[in-house]
Amino acid sequence: MKMSETKPQEYWRWPEYRHTVPGKDWHNAKIITAGVDVGSVGSKAVVALDGELYSYSVMRTGGVSEATAVKVMNWALEETGLKLDNLQYVVGTGYGRVNVPFAKRTITEIACHARGAHYIYGPTVRTVLDIGGQDCKAIRCDEKGKVLSFLMNDKCAAGTGRGLEVFADLIGVPIQDLGKVSLSVQEEPPPVSNTCVIFAKAESLALLRQGWPKEKVAAAYHAAMADRIVDLLTRVGVEKDLVTTGGVAKNAGIIERVERLLGIKPLKPNIDPILAGALGAALFAKALYEKEVGLR
Amino acid sequence: MITAGIDVGAKFVKVVILKDGKVLERAKALVGFDVLKSASDLFESTIKKTGLSRNDIKRIAATGMGRETVHGKPPVNAEEVISEVMADAKGAFHLIPNVKTVIDVGAEEGRGIKVGPNGTVRDFVINERCAAGAGTFVEAMARALEIKVEDMGSLALKSTQIIPMNAQCCVFAESEVVTLIHSKVSKEDISRAIHDAIASRIGSMVLRVGVEKDVVLIGGVALNPGFLPPLKRELNSDIIVPEYPEYVSALGAAVIASEHKE
Amino acid sequence: MLAHYGYKDGSGDYFIIIDTDKCNGCGDCVKACPYNVLEIILNEYDIEGGDMAVVKEEQRKKIKYSCAPCKPISGERKLPCVLACKPKAINHSW
Numbered sequence: 001m002k003m004s005e006t007k008p009q010e011y012w013r014w015p016e017y018r019h020t021v022p023g024k025d026w027h028n029a030k031i032i033t034a035g036v037d038v039g040s041v042g043s044k045a046v047v048a049l050d051g052e053l054y055s056y057s058v059m060r061t062g063g064v065s066e067a068t069a070v071k072v073m074n075w076a077l078e079e080t081g082l083k084l085d086n087l088q089y090v091v092g093t094g095y096g097r098v099n100v101p102f103a104k105r106t107i108t109e110i111a112c113h114a115r116g117a118h119y120i121y122g123p124t125v126r127t128v129l130d131i132g133g134q135d136c137k138a139i140r141c142d143e144k145g146k147v148l149s150f151l152m153n154d155k156c157a158a159g160t161g162r163g164l165e166v167f168a169d170l171i172g173v174p175i176q177d178l179g180k181v182s183l184s185v186q187e188e189p190p191p192v193s194n195t196c197v198i199f200a201k202a203e204s205l206a207l208l209r210q211g212w213p214k215e216k217v218a219a220a221y222h223a224a225m226a227d228r229i230v231d232l233l234t235r236v237g238v239e240k241d242l243v244t245t246g247g248v249a250k251n252a253g254i255i256e257r258v259e260r261l262l263g264i265k266p267l268k269p270n271i272d273p274i275l276a277g278a279l280g281a282a283l284f285a286k287a288l289y290e291k292e293v294g295l296r
Numbered sequence: 297m298i299t300a301g302i303d304v305g306a307k308f309v310k311v312v313i314l315k316d317g318k319v320l321e322r323a324k325a326l327v328g329f330d331v332l333k334s335a336s337d338l339f340e341s342t343i344k345k346t347g348l349s350r351n352d353i354k355r356i357a358a359t360g361m362g363r364e365t366v367h368g369k370p371p372v373n374a375e376e377v378i379s380e381v382m383a384d385a386k387g388a389f390h391l392i393p394n395v396k397t398v399i400d401v402g403a404e405e406g407r408g409i410k411v412g413p414n415g416t417v418r419d420f421v422i423n424e425r426c427a428a429g430a431g432t433f434v435e436a437m438a439r440a441l442e443i444k445v446e447d448m449g450s451l452a453l454k455s456t457q458i459i460p461m462n463a464q465c466c467v468f469a470e471s472e473v474v475t476l477i478h479s480k481v482s483k484e485d486i487s488r489a490i491h492d493a494i495a496s497r498i499g500s501m502v503l504r505v506g507v508e509k510d511v512v513l514i515g516g517v518a519l520n521p522g523f524l525p526p527l528k529r530e531l532n533s534d535i536i537v538p539e540y541p542e543y544v545s546a547l548g549a550a551v552i553a554s555e556h557k558e
Numbered sequence: 559m560l561a562h563y564g565y566k567d568g569s570g571d572y573f574i575i576i577d578t579d580k581c582n583g584c585g586d587c588v589k590a591c592p593y594n595v596l597e598i599i600l601n602e603y604d605i606e607g608g609d610m611a612v613v614k615e616e617q618r619k620k621i622k623y624s625c626a627p628c629k630p631i632s633g634e635r636k637l638p639c640v641l642a643c644k645p646k647a648i649n650h651s652w
Binding site: 418425497500503505 | 567568569616619620622623624626627629630631632
Binding site: 156231 | 561564567568571573619620
């Protein structure tokens, strides 16, 4: 995305991207499925070949979620040679009663995230922490990936991607660098006393005016958000292995502080954790397709 | 006897000078980055207007979020600090002796108070630390609508239809307002939805202390004409808004200062 | 499965917790609630599960306010939904 000189820098705007996993050929695949996760802030599409990640795309959810679903799916297919018709089953998921027009079924994002987390991190997963653009989910599951307990908080912006976007704008640091900046402090300052994003923003502004450097204010803000996230997690109970999904899972400033507070190290992902929902949906799509054609 | 009350709020500092039970002077100013300076400057300019000096004032009580800032600190040198709920109850009682329920909505907090005999506090509930529960919400939405916060209320009164607002958080509501504007919903209808939302939140909290007449509304948000109609509907009750509602807390502090027994 | 409906914001934690293993979908809580906070739907997390009680989608983000009248500051707190539930599947965190 090019930014003209006259346009003010938008620190909150994270980069959109697509990717095809090298070394795979869809012509050899028996079952080609897809999952589309339309979040309130970001939309994700995943194409899976025989239940394995093949290609994906991540973009900002536009005003009309149906249109975004089509866009993000097409972007994931781009450069692969695949067409929408080649997909044998598509499952939609995401925020609220989302509508993915070309999906055969919708499955709750809780179930998709648990399933996707199992793919990304393996069968030892017992606790999934998903921090998205506008919500925070804590999911406890068993060894089969079945949900035992869950909690979702999408009422309050604190600790969500939106809360971090607001802060990135305030201190003028691009959001993808925010976490790193917050970890560059020598000594961890106390967390800001407010978790409410509006009040925390005012408090941070006062700290900046008092002469606090950006890293220190970032650290204080991240510390408060991490505190809140741990509170939510503790409600469902934390059992090893703990894993993180969603866009904010990429913010090292949040994840490391959550680690410190819990005394548990979350597993490190090899796949972009923002894809967990769409990936889980694509895997459900495979299972549903197999059921349909009598393979199960 | 002359006493004074100073209410150091989140957004405004208010001063009331009381002589023998009657308000001699009242003034308010925005709280700047330096809270002590804002409060002190306002206090000094106010007593200057009355021709009094600090020594002429027998006792000063401070209330509000920043009350400790002026506690024993010159030039205000407040002798005592009082909780907001106590100041609210006493101030409302001073103006309306039959008050039983006080609702105070300020910049950062909303409070519901059940008043006991002689303007004391029987029960209270506070809606705090969440911007959606106080005046900040209206202010933030005014920014999103790109209109002055003083005009929000009158705009809401011109609304012709009810639009539901789903977001319960100030940050999410700002995005929702932007979406509504793009969907060509009128600013009048959006403003009304905003006032309905906050009245619903405040009203629900007040129900926890019970609604008993006379119900009195005070605080900065009481100045907003768009807030009163939905609040009356929520509580299914008449509501009295005294003159200068944003000063009632400071007034209450001044009254409490005058009742102090050595 | 323990489903937590509600939220945590700057002012506190507000969760209605429904144990879907204990809930039999009888609907007594829905009838008991004076403020339309609950409803019965088909269990969407467990394909073998039957009907279950949930907090309505439009109430989920404001239960602090919707449930406020049942939680007076002073006097007795009787939560009609909790009292009505025979299998003791529903609980409030505040």
